[in-house]
Amino acid sequence: MAVKNAMTSDFLHSAYGGESMAHMRYLTWGAVAEKEGFPNIGKLFEAISFAERVHANNHFKEIGGATSDATVTAGAVFGMGKTVDNLQGAINGELHEVEQMYPVYLNAAEFQAEQGAKRSFHFALEAEKIHADLFAQAQNAAKEGKDMELKSVYICPVCGHTVLDGAPDNCPVCGAKKEMYKKF
């Protein structure tokens, strides 16, 4: 169902822009990590890039409505440094989403009784908490010149829930079945 209230609609547009850019940024930084000899950190970036795409897609659907043009203003982290620096950019972006952006957006959607937007913001907020933590783990390894220890990364294609080395029977955030998770 399409969003009805202007404020929540603005937040959905902004979050769509932010997630779209995060999607691209992580692909770029993932390629840098691989070149630097950190294939697992590269894989983490690639997998989380997919999670951000899931969020962007969810927000886009909630905007709904007829075809329209809109200028989107969204925060984005820029910079092409070494992997340790890129991971700091990733941590900063995720923490901004966890500590400020999504809690505010979620409250607005709740206040305006926008159930679809509420669901979409909630999904993103829960995944970004995990992302901030995983990027911090990756940065600790990279600071010592080491790759992150992981075999695979699993992403829920409904909500973007992110987990290392094996999917749960049901997604703890949205309830999706294990078989639905995308493996990286």
Ligand SMILES: [Fe+2]
């Ligand atoms: Fe994220």
Ligand SMILES: [Fe+2]
């Ligand atoms: Fe999920």
